[in-house]
Amino acid sequence: xxxxxxxxxxxxxxxxxxxxxxxxxxxxxxxxxxxxxxxxxxxxxxxxxxxxxxxxxxxxxxxxxxxxxxxxxxxxxxxxxxxxxxxxxxxxxxxxxxxxxxxxxxxxxxxxxxxxxxxxxxxxxxxxxxxxxxxxxxxxxxxxxxxxxxxx
Amino acid sequence: xxxxxxxxxxxxxxxxxxxxxxxxxxxxxxxxxxxxxxxxxxxxxxxxxxxxxxxxxxxxxxxxxxxxxxxxxxxxxxxxxxxxxxxxxxxxxxxxxxxxxxxxxxxxxxxxxxxxxxxxxxxxxxxxxxxxxxxxxxxxxxxxxxxxxxxxxxxxxxxxxxxxxxxxxxxxxxxxxxxxxxxxxxxxxxxxxxxxxxxxxxxxxxxxxxxxxxxxxxxxxxxxxxxxxxxxxxxxxxxxxxxxxxxxxxxxxxxxxxxxxxxxxxxxxxxxxxxxxxxxxxxxxxxxxxxxxxxxxxxxxxxxxxxxxxxxxxxxxxxxxxxxxxxxxxxxxxxxxxxxxxxxxxxxxxxxxxxxxxxxxxxxxxxxxxxxxxxxxxxxxxxxxxxxxxxxxxxxxxxxxxxxxxxxxxxxxxxxxxxxxxxxxxxxxxxxxxxxxxxxxxxxxxxxxxxxxxxxxxxxxxxxxxxxxxxxxxxxxxxxxxxxxxxxxxxxxxxxxxx
Numbered sequence: 001x002x003x004x005x006x007x008x009x010x011x012x013x014x015x016x017x018x019x020x021x022x023x024x025x026x027x028x029x030x031x032x033x034x035x036x037x038x039x040x041x042x043x044x045x046x047x048x049x050x051x052x053x054x055x056x057x058x059x060x061x062x063x064x065x066x067x068x069x070x071x072x073x074x075x076x077x078x079x080x081x082x083x084x085x086x087x088x089x090x091x092x093x094x095x096x097x098x099x100x101x102x103x104x105x106x107x108x109x110x111x112x113x114x115x116x117x118x119x120x121x122x123x124x125x126x127x128x129x130x131x132x133x134x135x136x137x138x139x140x141x142x143x144x145x146x147x148x149x150x151x152x
Numbered sequence: 153x154x155x156x157x158x159x160x161x162x163x164x165x166x167x168x169x170x171x172x173x174x175x176x177x178x179x180x181x182x183x184x185x186x187x188x189x190x191x192x193x194x195x196x197x198x199x200x201x202x203x204x205x206x207x208x209x210x211x212x213x214x215x216x217x218x219x220x221x222x223x224x225x226x227x228x229x230x231x232x233x234x235x236x237x238x239x240x241x242x243x244x245x246x247x248x249x250x251x252x253x254x255x256x257x258x259x260x261x262x263x264x265x266x267x268x269x270x271x272x273x274x275x276x277x278x279x280x281x282x283x284x285x286x287x288x289x290x291x292x293x294x295x296x297x298x299x300x301x302x303x304x305x306x307x308x309x310x311x312x313x314x315x316x317x318x319x320x321x322x323x324x325x326x327x328x329x330x331x332x333x334x335x336x337x338x339x340x341x342x343x344x345x346x347x348x349x350x351x352x353x354x355x356x357x358x359x360x361x362x363x364x365x366x367x368x369x370x371x372x373x374x375x376x377x378x379x380x381x382x383x384x385x386x387x388x389x390x391x392x393x394x395x396x397x398x399x400x401x402x403x404x405x406x407x408x409x410x411x412x413x414x415x416x417x418x419x420x421x422x423x424x425x426x427x428x429x430x431x432x433x434x435x436x437x438x439x440x441x442x443x444x445x446x447x448x449x450x451x452x453x454x455x456x457x458x459x460x461x462x463x464x465x466x467x468x469x470x471x472x473x474x475x476x477x478x479x480x481x482x483x484x485x486x487x488x489x490x491x492x493x494x495x496x497x498x499x500x501x502x503x504x505x506x507x508x509x510x511x512x513x514x515x516x517x518x519x520x521x522x523x524x525x526x527x528x529x530x531x532x533x534x535x536x537x538x539x540x541x542x543x544x545x546x547x548x549x550x551x552x553x554x555x556x557x558x559x560x561x562x563x564x565x566x567x568x569x570x571x572x573x574x575x576x577x578x579x580x581x582x583x584x585x586x587x588x589x590x591x592x593x594x595x596x597x598x599x600x601x602x603x604x605x606x607x608x609x610x611x612x613x614x615x616x617x618x619x620x621x622x623x624x625x626x627x628x629x630x631x632x633x634x635x636x637x638x639x640x641x642x643x644x645x646x647x648x649x650x651x
Binding site: 001004005008012015019022026027030031032033034035036039040043044046047050051053054057069070072075076077079080082083084086087088090091092094095099103106107110111114115116117121125126128129130133137141142143144145146 | 201203320321323324327328330331334338340341343345346369372373376377378379539540541542544545546548549550552553556557560562565566568569572573576580581583595599602603606607610611
């Protein structure tokens with residue numbers, strides 16, 4: 001696991017540097033005590049220090065073997081990509097199209113892409129997850145959900 | 153004391169009327185169902201269901217709302233154990249070991265122990281309300297900003313109890329949580345921090361999208377990657393806890409009860425702190441700490457007990473002093489006032505029958521909750537047999553509803569997705585996510601406590617040492633940090649030793 005932790009350490013070090021840079025723009029101390037930048041500054045230093053320790057441990061210390069499934073195969077990443085795509089689509093379509101239609105499409109896509117369930121089961125589960133959930137929350141519990149251009 | 157006992161008996165006479173029993177039962181059912189829905193926690197659930205109680209008389213309304221409150225606390229446990237999706241922030245800790253137990257075919261014992269622990273914790277907290285509420289509440293109100301800061305410091309010091317093999321990785325996760333908590337408006341001066349001009353970031357990241365992403369969505373990514381067919385792929389063991397399970401859970405339940413009770417008395421602590429603290433303490437005192445995170449029943453028993461004990465104890469400042477200690481008790485206070493009742497010392501004088509009826513119903517409601525939920529465990533566990541693609545679709549739909557309903561913003565869905573990728577990556581790299589959640593919640597409380605204390609003392613740090621309570625808590629935090637550092641340098645039993 002040396003290489004993954006070296007990369008992770010570098011990423012955290014860059015993040016710490018960025019936080020330190022942003023913290024310098026804030027007020028560090030006031031006459032009454034710490035200002036908005038106080039905690040951020042010290043957190044960035046601690047995070048940077050820990051990142052350096054992680055990098056050094058990965059370079060010079062004992063390291064466990066990388067698990068066989070650390071990297072997924074191509075299909076595995078495609079499946080994760082499908083879920084990510086579904087959620088991104090939800091973000092962009094939820095308000096214009098409304099909750100019911102958006103979730104119906106998203107659920108049907110996921111069931112087809114990841115489960116290969118029968119057509120009827122796909123439609124039933126997608127309806128329950130979308131229109132059914134909408135009914136329970138919007139109509140019964142009065143939790144407003146987006147209705148979109150079609151009104152549902 | 154004798155007078156209190158007599159008044160309590162009178163309260164039971166009212167609470168045991170069939171109609172009030174029915175209200176408690178309905179409240180427990182609705183609360184559990186609401187708690188099961190990811191993202192809809194006790195506060196939102198109680199608020200959503202207030203209209204249901206408007207048509208009831210004041211006693212019935214408050215009995216039902218209180219039942220909804222602690223029912224929702226238990227409901228959050230069910231999805232945490234079965235699906236690794238915390239129903240609300242306080243259930244995050246249950247995911248660590250409860251879900252692992254479910255994957256080993258032991259979801260039944262996990263849920264059963266959680267139900268029994270919740271019953272014991274809730275009942276003891278209610279007894280505390282009857283016997284020692286007023287003097288304890290006065291003590292808890294001595295907690296000013298310095299004591300609050302010191303208490304949060306104790307909580308943060310116990311982060312080391314959440315570390316797995318590597319203290320460095322746990323600390324990085326904890327610091328990241330503190331950094332994330334910096335995003336938004338500075339709690340003292342009101343200046344925007346790390347918002348980059350975005351309106352959505354003025355409130356920071358909500359804890360619900362973060363935990364649902366880290367735990368729920370992250371787990372979904374891991375399962376779809378390995379093409380999981382079901383949540384667990386071993387055979388189901390018995391649904392009933394074994395004698396060993398009950399023996400192992402006994403002391404954690406006792407400790408969780410008293411920890412949750414004490415913290416429930418302090419306004420502003422929140423439900424998450426007792427659960428994380430109890431988990432850390434159990435891991436610290438356990439003879440097999442390496443089992444935590446792999447399905448240790450103590451990791452379910454103590455936090456769940458602390459959770460329910462806290463929920464009932466949080467009603468004490470509300471009843472005795474009229475001070476709501478949490479968002480949910482603030483909503484309950486609103487419900488009190490809607491029904492023409494003012495919580496506080498005068499409640500026991502002017503509406504004694506109502507007050508004692510509600511207290512008696514807390515006993516009864518806790519009993520109803522355990523009687524109701526234990527037989528349903530096979531039903532909940534049967535959920536695990538659902539094909540994962542179908543389960544995952546339903547989880548995603550509820551997660552989207554849960555986060556969207558918080559502030560009607562699709563930005564929160566994006567936050568959930570982002571943290572889902574973080575959770576997936578952390579799992580691959582064996583970086584624990586629990587420290588991140590703990591510090592994200594405690595960080596702002598600690599910062600506010602520190603800065604308010606220093607404003608009180610005009611910048612003098614000795615304020616934390618001259619006040620006795622604060623000094624004791626700071627001492628405890630220092631002791632925990634020192635012992636944790638020494639422990640981290642020694643080989644950890646049963647695991648590789650790494651700093």
